[in-house]
Amino acid sequence: MFQPPSITDSRSRDRRIQVIVRLLEGNSCDQLSIEDLARMVNLSPGRLAHLFKSEMEVSIQQYLTQLRLAKAKDHLETSFLSVKEIAASVGFPSVTRFVGCFKSLIGATPAQYRKQLARIPYLPASAGNGSKIGKGIAENRTNSRI
Secondary structure: OOOOOOOOOOOOOOHHHHHHHHHHHHOOOOOOOHHHHHHHOOOOHHHHHHHHHHHHOOOHHHHHHHHHHHHHHHHHHHOOOOHHHHHHHHOOOOHHHHHHHHHHHHOOOHHHHHHHHHHOOOOOOOOOOOOOHHHHHHHHHHHOOO
16 A cells, blocks of 8 residues: 655655654644745745655655545544545545545545455454453453442
8 A cells, every 4th residue: 555755764854844744744634835834944835845855755745645545544444434524534625536536546435445444354352362352341241230
């Protein structure tokens, strides 16, 4: 699958790019303009775009989209939110754009991706690995006083 480029890669990064990456990671759901980002690190929008691409090997918009799609993928795997709710929660302005971006990067629509996940056999936590989750619930039932 895909993984957004990390700021912790072995290459040394410009401090201004580190600031922008952390800001994008912390605020990926917000609508941020390149002008606002550039102002935060005292660069022109054009210089920031050039520097970011040379350091991160993707544009700011591509990086932001990858961050949003990684969050969306996590929501699809761990929640029962609708595709529309997930699109809004990760910062996509429209469901159509979200579905298009998701499909182009992942190779399936969000609904298809979720459906594929449902086909993966589920292995219960207590299946031979010594998990205490089920035991703890059973013990709580027998030890509880009513």
